[in-house]
Amino acid sequence: MKGGDHVQIQIDPVSAAPIYQQIRDRVVEAVAAGDLTPGDQLASVRQLAVDFGINVATVAKAYDVLRNEGIIRTNHKSGSVIARGPGTAPADDAFVADWSARLATLLAEAVAQGLTDAAIIERSTAIVDDFSARRSTSDTAKDSPS
Amino acid sequence: MKGGDHVQIQIDPVSAAPIYQQIRDRVVEAVAAGDLTPGDQLASVRQLAVDFGINVATVAKAYDVLRNEGIIRTNHKSGSVIARGPGTAPADDAFVADWSARLATLLAEAVAQGLTDAAIIERSTAIVDDFSARRSTSDTAKDSPS
Amino acid sequence: MKGGDHVQIQIDPVSAAPIYQQIRDRVVEAVAAGDLTPGDQLASVRQLAVDFGINVATVAKAYDVLRNEGIIRTNHKSGSVIARGPGTAPADDAFVADWSARLATLLAEAVAQGLTDAAIIERSTAIVDDFSARRSTSDTAKDSPS
Amino acid sequence: MKGGDHVQIQIDPVSAAPIYQQIRDRVVEAVAAGDLTPGDQLASVRQLAVDFGINVATVAKAYDVLRNEGIIRTNHKSGSVIARGPGTAPADDAFVADWSARLATLLAEAVAQGLTDAAIIERSTAIVDDFSARRSTSDTAKDSPS
DNA sequence: GTGGTCTAGACCACA
DNA sequence: GTGGTCTAGACCACC
Numbered sequence: 355m356k357g358g359d360h361v362q363i364q365i366d367p368v369s370a371a372p373i374y375q376q377i378r379d380r381v382v383e384a385v386a387a388g389d390l391t392p393g394d395q396l397a398s399v400r401q402l403a404v405d406f407g408i409n410v411a412t413v414a415k416a417y418d419v420l421r422n423e424g425i426i427r428t429n430h431k432s433g434s435v436i437a438r439g440p441g442t443a444p445a446d447d448a449f450v451a452d453w454s455a456r457l458a459t460l461l462a463e464a465v466a467q468g469l470t471d472a473a474i475i476e477r478s479t480a481i482v483d484d485f486s487a488r489r490s491t492s493d494t495a496k497d498s499p500s
Numbered sequence: 501m502k503g504g505d506h507v508q509i510q511i512d513p514v515s516a517a518p519i520y521q522q523i524r525d526r527v528v529e530a531v532a533a534g535d536l537t538p539g540d541q542l543a544s545v546r547q548l549a550v551d552f553g554i555n556v557a558t559v560a561k562a563y564d565v566l567r568n569e570g571i572i573r574t575n576h577k578s579g580s581v582i583a584r585g586p587g588t589a590p591a592d593d594a595f596v597a598d599w600s601a602r603l604a605t606l607l608a609e610a611v612a613q614g615l616t617d618a619a620i621i622e623r624s625t626a627i628v629d630d631f632s633a634r635r636s637t638s639d640t641a642k643d644s645p646s
Numbered sequence: 647m648k649g650g651d652h653v654q655i656q657i658d659p660v661s662a663a664p665i666y667q668q669i670r671d672r673v674v675e676a677v678a679a680g681d682l683t684p685g686d687q688l689a690s691v692r693q694l695a696v697d698f699g700i701n702v703a704t705v706a707k708a709y710d711v712l713r714n715e716g717i718i719r720t721n722h723k724s725g726s727v728i729a730r731g732p733g734t735a736p737a738d739d740a741f742v743a744d745w746s747a748r749l750a751t752l753l754a755e756a757v758a759q760g761l762t763d764a765a766i767i768e769r770s771t772a773i774v775d776d777f778s779a780r781r782s783t784s785d786t787a788k789d790s791p792s
Numbered sequence: 793m794k795g796g797d798h799v800q801i802q803i804d805p806v807s808a809a810p811i812y813q814q815i816r817d818r819v820v821e822a823v824a825a826g827d828l829t830p831g832d833q834l835a836s837v838r839q840l841a842v843d844f845g846i847n848v849a850t851v852a853k854a855y856d857v858l859r860n861e862g863i864i865r866t867n868h869k870s871g872s873v874i875a876r877g878p879g880t881a882p883a884d885d886a887f888v889a890d891w892s893a894r895l896a897t898l899l900a901e902a903v904a905q906g907l908t909d910a911a912i913i914e915r916s917t918a919i920v921d922d923f924s925a926r927r928s929t930s931d932t933a934k935d936s937p938s
Numbered sequence: 939g940t941g942g943t944c945t946a947g948a949c950c951a952c953a
Numbered sequence: 954g955t956g957g958t959c960t961a962g963a964c965c966a967c968c
Contacts, residue, residue: 372958379605386608398940409960414941422714425612429806430941430967438612445614453610458627459525460606462532464599466571466584468591471628478624481604482617514721518952555953664943671897678900690955701945706956717904722952722956730904737906745902750919751817752898754824756891758863758876760883763920770916773896774909810967847968942966951957 361389365406373408377416385425385439388489392442396426396434440489511552519554523562531571531585534635538588542572542580586635653681657698665700669708677717677731680781684734688718688726732781803844811846815854823863823877826927830880834864834872878927 363380365373384390397405399413406413417434420426427437464474509526511519530536545563549556563580566572573583610620655672657665676682689697691705698705709726712718719729756766801818803811822828837855841848855872858864865875902912 374958379608382612383605383608386611399942400940409962410941411943411961412959415958417941423613427806428808428941430810431939432806432968433940435806438614440611440614443614445610445619449613450615453606453613453615454623454627457606457610457623459529460599460603461624461627462525462529462631464591464603465532465586465628465631466528467569467595467599468584468586468589469596469599471632473591474628475621475625477600477603478607479621481600481607482611482620485608485611486617514719514724514727516720518722520952558953561952666943671900674904675897675900678903691957692955701947702956703946704944707943709956715905720956723954724953725955730906732903732906735906737902737911741905742907745898745905745907746915746919749898749902749915751821752891752895753916753919754817754821754923756883756895757824757878757920757923758820759861759887759891760876760878760881761888761891762878763924765883766920767913767917769892769895770899771913773892773899774903774912777900777903778909812967850968853967940967943964945963946961948960949958952955 361394363402365408373406373412374416374419377402377413378419381416381420382425385436386485386489388440388485388492390436390439391492392436392439394436395432396436398433509548511554513554519552520558520562520565523548523559524565527562527566528569528571531582532631532635534586534631534637536582536585538582538585540582541578542582544579653686655694657700665698666704666708666711669694669705670711673708673712674717677728678777680732680777680784682728682731683784684728684731686728687724688728690725801840803846805846811844812850812854812857815840815851816857819854819858820861820863823874824923824927826878826923826929828874828877830874830877832874833870834874836871 361384363377363384365376365380367373369376371379381390381396390396396417399410399417402408402413403410417426417428421428421434424438425436426434428434461474464477465471469477509523509530511522511526513519515522517525527536527542536542542563543551545556545559548559552559563572563574567574567580570584571582572580574580607620611617615623653676655669655676657668657672659665661668663671673682673688682688688709691702691709694700694705695702709718709720713720713726716730717728718726720726753766756769757763761769801815801822803814803818805811807814809817819828819834828834834855835843837848837851840846840851844851855864855866859866859872862876863874864872866872899912903909907915
């Protein structure tokens, strides 16, 4: 990935989710999909703020959350880079416990709304497989860029 | 289920999650697990508020969310009853789209934190299976009440 | 500890250390000394901001750091309360590793500046013992308040 | 130690700690461990900058901090040399006061995070003893150089 | 140029 | 009343 050529992120200003959360979510998804891999550079807080027409502090907060999650690492000189991704390190136990509880609630919502068990598993598998496939494609793309 | 004999719900007053959200989550999970089935009566807003020692408005908000989600239906005379559950009606397309997006974000978080694809699917399947198994048990229990 | 009767915290506005860091440090020290024990209420962000003549966001950031460290827990209704202290939970391995490195640097500084090994250990022991003694006194005080 | 034969220093360019701080920390630790003793020559600012591929100003700032701490002394002709170390001079009172405060904060952090008093003292003693042992080894090595 | 800190003041969510 | 979010704009540290 060349300098200044950052991954595209889309923000929805009318969404109920706070902007900083949306930025965080998009970055996490990009990491899962291999669009961002450990070492990749993120846009600077000022750059993103200008792009989205939002405040620097809002982007800074998003990066702060990602830093606390161990997803990115920040350095005054070189800005923020991805520090964690699939295969970097095994998941933390405390994280798994918390995450599982949130997953249970989300899956319960689908069950209650009438999705069949099969449909729910199918959907989950499809999402995970999609991430996996895109990671493979990304790797190839990085080996032989266009 | 007889009147006054309501499903047990646990609220954690010091949790970071808002109380109304906790109530909503517990109800949704109870529906998914078959502890609450369509037609079941919910405790009244005032009753729940007293039980938990919280504000009536907080419970009202929780019920309001559930109503907007179509999970419960409220009648001024007969109070609130479960209106939706597994098997009641096929899931709405709009819901599926929104839910899938949230699921993708949650699964992406796990991938980024180092959980393997297999572990993620295994966890999801276990949760869905657990709900399914508890629904079967619940049905049997209702066929032969104490 | 009665409501509104919060632990005294002193801030030095001319210190090189950021204000939010000073607040965080004072709270951590109060926890170590037993002046604040799990369950104790912290002053609200607005209250502290007024007391110190600083911005709400600055206090919020201090509390945010403490929350990320697991020292406090925040709840919309009841504000922030102490969630961790000596004896609450064993230390995390990752924390110990990071902390040890910082300790090594700080002790090296003393050695380089001419403090004898004995003086360094004496100072460390005195500090830890002081915290320990104050914790005991605090416990007694809370059992039989004035 | 002969000129040009300098102590090895490792810098982590992606660390959150500023580079000048890392240089300063490594030098202080080297002094505490006896790898650098009063009179030892430090690499020139330009030399270090080239070695690490960093800016000259960054190294200059690190040396500036060390100079203010009295650890090194710089002479335009002969460059920078170590001016202070264990045994050179008793510690300054003002330094001890400031250092003790920082130590108290760091130890408080460990107490709050659940380390036992014994573990904290054990860790501190181990670090000081390690420095002490390495100083002895260093002295011997200097008595009978290769 | 990068990110970090802080202010003053606004609006919203929660209870 | 509590805390959370966001803005506009400033200053500082690092490199």
